[in-house]
Amino acid sequence: MNSTVTKREIDLDLLKQGNRGELAALVEQFSNPVYRIAMNILHSEQDAEDIIQETFIKVFHGIRNFEGRSSLATWIYRIAVNEALMATRRRKGNLVSIDAEIDMGEGETNPVEIEDWCCRPEVETMDAELRREMDKAVAGLPEKLRIVFQLRDMEDLSIRETAQVLGLTDSAVKTRLLRARLILREELTHYFQGTSQGQ
Template sequence: MHTIETRLAKLARDGDRHAFAEIVDLYKDKIYHLSYRMLGNAQEAEDVVQETFIRVYKNIKRYDPTHKFSTWIYRIGTNLCIDRLRKRKFTAYSLDADQSDGEGMDGYSVLAAKDPLPEDQLTLSETQQQIREAISKMPEKYRSVIILRYLEDMSLQEISEVLDMPVTTIKTRVHRGREYLRKRLDHAKLI
């Protein structure tokens, strides 16, 4: 059984630009939502979408049609997000606020904004905002599995394939991530 994505990927591997454009149309919003949920920044999410499709285009010949295309593309997008989160953490620790790049930007001004966009604030309920904030503060190893499991609705097996980890590790991280969220949300109710 071949999905439409698998057929499109095969056509794209053979140089069909229209097939690649259809792949972009099918996945651009999904990768954007994944990226935005992981990074909490619209501009960075857009950058990840672009980087994801550049990598897909450059590496389409490496795609193995015996595996789900969605797993392959989500792995690329998720890894790009994780790389950005790691760089962000490194940047936060290594930059001094007094250092400037000569253009009036200090180290902290290049870090991604964590505040929700105004239009997002209007549409999110208070509970949703608390959940989103708690997810954004989770350690990245739990954040990625929670987002993939509950917001992208992936199975444990699919997450295992996307993150290239054993299912048992994924189960443990989902459990610990849920516990982390429960504690954060219980704490938020007490305040």
């Protein structure tokens, strides 16, 4: 059942008419990315499941009023992100604003570790240990950076679409994306340095 989903053009008119086949096609195409977004924000399958259901219920209810000013994907991801962030706030009992400024202390983004690990065998095979390290690194990113990185680099949204989903400027997205990419590169470099020393 969990094979790669083939993307096809979703017919907006059919969706608005409540065509069940088209609604099912929409769910099939967007349920995996919505799952990943929810998991990345909430880190809990139970909470993610509630958010996924809530997201698609809102999508189904709102589709008649969807004007197409953004892409369908952007609209759906925006609902999913908002739902997941609200759940986080309810759980933590505090407010985390996605559009708050990030402290980009001077020199903080400069790469420190220089090691060329691109051709290491474990990179090619992406073994279980590397995956664990990657998951740990991305989970360790500040939420504001993690969401930007996920939408742009993991879900293939453009800078503009990512900005639309999060209600940010393009330049804020670029700043956060660079910071996230550099932190993850640094973490993976540390990891590969450690595995070199252990050999």
